[in-house]
Amino acid sequence: MSELPAKRVADSETEQIQFVFENHLNGQGRVFGGQIASWIDIVAGVVARRHSNHNVTTAEIDTLQFKNPVYATNLVVLHGKITYVGTTSMEVRIDCFSEDLAGQRKLVNTAYLVLVALDENEKPTPVPGLICETFQEKMEWEAGEKRRRLRQQRRLEAY
Numbered sequence: 001m002s003e004l005p006a007k008r009v010a011d012s013e014t015e016q017i018q019f020v021f022e023n024h025l026n027g028q029g030r031v032f033g034g035q036i037a038s039w040i041d042i043v044a045g046v047v048a049r050r051h052s053n054h055n056v057t058t059a060e061i062d063t064l065q066f067k068n069p070v071y072a073t074n075l076v077v078l079h080g081k082i083t084y085v086g087t088t089s090m091e092v093r094i095d096c097f098s099e100d101l102a103g104q105r106k107l108v109n110t111a112y113l114v115l116v117a118l119d120e121n122e123k124p125t126p127v128p129g130l131i132c133e134t135f136q137e138k139m140e141w142e143a144g145e146k147r148r149r150l151r152q153q154r155r156l157e158a159y
Contacts, residue, residue: 006129009081009137012050016043018076031070036096036108039078040064044092044113047080051090052117052127059089062112062147070108074098077105083137084144088124089116091144112147 016039024035041058048056070076077097084091092113097105119125132138153159 004126004128006131007051007082008131008133009083010133012047013081014043014046014050014079016046016078016080018078020070020072020074020076022072025072029072031074031076033066036066036070036076037061037064037111039076040094040096040109040111041113043078043080043094044111044115047082047092048090048115048117051082051085051130052125054117054119054125054127055122056090056115056117058113059116060114060151062091062114062151064109064111066109068098068106068108070098074100076108082130083112083140084148085127085130086148087126089114090127091147093140112144114151 018039020031024031026032041061044058045056075098077099078094080092080094082090083093092115094111094113096108096111098108099105117125117127130141132141
């Protein structure tokens with residue numbers, strides 16, 4: 001970990017609301033999965049940039065499973081937070097919800113992305129450590145360590 005002052009999870013936590021427009025829909029009147037993936041990547045970038053105070057690049061989308069569809073009348077609510085940090089990389093969790101006209105939310109998916117902080121020469125640069133204040137944040141950190149080991153193992157096995 002870096003010698004930079006550590007930051008709290010809440011320091012970079014972000015929520016974004018998206019209106020659904022006609023150009024976001026497929027032939028069944030549902031939002032394209034690729035559109036949701038794009039919004040997820042944008043929110044993850046905001047979270048990582050706020051944490052690192054650097055420009056960032058997405059290195060990996062670790063998990064992205066769709067549990068519920070998003071329809072034309074829904075809002076899309078994306079909530080992002082840092083879960084784990086390495087030397088130059090950050091794992092960001094994005095929870096994506098559909099919100100109907102009554103305000104009811106349904107989980108669409110939970111995604112984990114790995115982003116890398118970049119210096120002015122676009123080279124990886126150290127990021128602040130992470131202060132985990134709650135039990136849930138500590139559990140996310142431990143799960144992030146496991147996901148990191150699994151990602152490293154997949155790279156070694158070229159899987």
